[in-house]
Amino acid sequence: MDLKIALLAGDGIGPEVIDQAVKVSDAIAKKFNHNIQWTPALTGAAAIEAVGDPYPEETHQICLAADAVLFGAIGHPRYDNDPSAKVRPEQGLLKMRQKLGLFANVRPTFTFPSLLDKSPLKKERIEGTDLVFLRELTGGIYFGERGRLDGGHTAFDTCTYTRKEIERLARKGFELAQSRSKKLCCVDKANVLESSRLWRETVQALEKDYPDVEVAYEFVDAVAMRLVQWPNSYDVLITENLFGDILTDEASVISGSMGLMPSASVGETNALYEPIHGSFPQATGLGIANPLATVLSAAMMFEMSFGLMEEGKMIRAVVDQSLAEGMVTEDLKENGEKGISTSEVGDYLVSKILPS
Ligand code: IPM
Ligand code: MN
DSSP states (O other), rough: OOEEEEEEEEETHHHHHHHHHHHHHHHHHHHOOOOOEEOOOOOHHHHHHSSSSSSOOHHHHHHHHSSSEEEOOOOOOOHHOOOSSSSOOOHHHHHHHTOOOOOOOEEEEOGGGGGGSSSSSHHHHHOOOOOEEEEEEESGGTOOOOEEEEEGGGEEEOOOOOOOHHHHHHHHHHHHHTTSSSEEEEETTTTTOOOHHHHHHHHHHHGGOOOTTEEEEHHHHHHHHHHHHHHHGOOEEEEEEHHHHHHHHHHHHHHHOOGOEEEEEEEEOOOOOOOOOOOGGGTTTTTTTOOOOHHHHHHHHHHHHOHHHHHHHHHEEEEEEEHHOOOSSSOOTTOOOOOOOOOHHHHHHHHHOOOO
């Protein structure tokens, strides 16, 4: 199969972790006889430096022409503490999501048997957790009207949703639930917010199309609590943009490491795969960044964009092996034990895919 992939390494540790995902994907391509054509493009602070735009038009065209986009991380400390900065790397990410129509952000949370002790949560609570958040990604307060009034002394951000936006996300949630345990949880704040009431109404109206799916409606504050108390009780959760942003960071604690969690952002025609962690600027160039979340994002890409399930499965298997054998970066080590470097993890994974 010919796979055309746009490669957006981004900032901080982005390029280092992306390199490992490329190595692993190329090894998989060799093993299964595929032909990957990678097209690198600029995003984030790197793109601001080069052309003054965190998501330049040229990058957009490269993404549109590709079958899938593999993305590293975005963000640079130079912009973080400067509320007056006119252009920010994160704007590139938002613009990219919007222009590519990536309305559904798929964020799985699962545990690895060998890492149960890494989570700050009790082992017996998190064991067997396997849930997926579907976060709406191109609407809500992230994209609503915002501004200042009263000479700058009052500020507002608005959360707007249309029935259509809710429905297309919710349908993906129902379909995902059908392929899993047939349990769907709609997370909202319908006791207070009008936009949440529209979410609930819309999802309720869809229930009849998916009679085999059991739907629960829960308030976001309660979910925030139950998520760490009984993560096992959830399977597929759908929610709006900001609630999803917050809850998926919270959920990453269950797995014990942000460095392990992959994600996919999909729309009608485009799809992007990225680790959920940020650009970790302090670690840039030190060779300590954990590449596994990006490698697992590549596994999601093989499966979801190309239907190549065996390929994805093999990537997951070698990642499990690296965890079981302790061939991991220092963030997954205990008691001051030294890890191997970012690129050594990549080399190890490749050696397991293509034993010499
Ligand atoms: C994420 C990030 C982004 C978001 C930021 C960097 C704009 O936190 O992908 O979750 O808030 O969506
Ligand atoms: Mn976030």
